[in-house]
Amino acid sequence: MTAAITYLGTATPELTDSQIKAIFANLDVGFNDVMLNAFFHGIYTGVVAVTLWAVASRNNYQDHRRLHILVFIILILYILATIGFRFVWAASILTxxxxxxxxxxxxxxxxxxxxxxxxxxxxxxxxxxADATLAWDLIFVFALV
Known part of the structure; x- marks a missing residue:
């Protein structure tokens, strides 16, 4: 059974009802993906803020250079996550x-x-x-033990 319905005056090819359902399901998955991405990026923003606050509020530093490198890596990872979210968001705006x-x-x-x-x-x-940072931290942990 083909759908001969005109949708808002656009030239829609002859599609079966199951094809139309599949298209709507695909669009629904894409939209839900963007909404979950936005939600989790907001949570990630809060985690980064709390982590940076906890690192900055410590009073006893053993190695200032190591602390600055850790903060720098946290910020770079957050910027990369924000760039990734921006790609998904831009694609959803286009769609x-x-x-x-x-x-x-x-x-x-x-x-x-x-x-x-x-x-x-x-x-x-x-x-x-992230893997390089983990390896770097493990080298320091096992070197101090």
Whole structure:
């Protein structure tokens, strides 16, 4: 059964009802992904703020250089997470606001590869930085024992 319904005057190809359901489900997953990303980035902002406050309010420092490096790495990881969130947010603006006249224009405006590449590069940089920091901290912990 094909849907011969005109959606807001846009040229929608002949789609079956199951294809239309799949498109709406895909758009729903994308929108929910953006909302959860925004929610968790807000929580991450709070965690970063509390962590930086706890580091800055310590009175007994053994090594000031190590503390400054830790704060720098926390800030770089937060900036990388913010850049990643910005990519997801920009893609959702493109999908749902700029080209969101109908379900078909929103579905055909979903970015396919550029955001995946940007998020992959961002994820690799974050992973390398976090793993290097963990290895650096473990070297200091086991060297002091």
């Amino acid at each position: 749902f606001i700029t080209d969101g006249e109908s379900f078909w224009t929103a579905y055909s405006a979903i970015p396919k590869t550029s955001t995946i590449l940007e998020q992959g590069i961002n994820g690799i940089l974050s992973m390398v930085l």
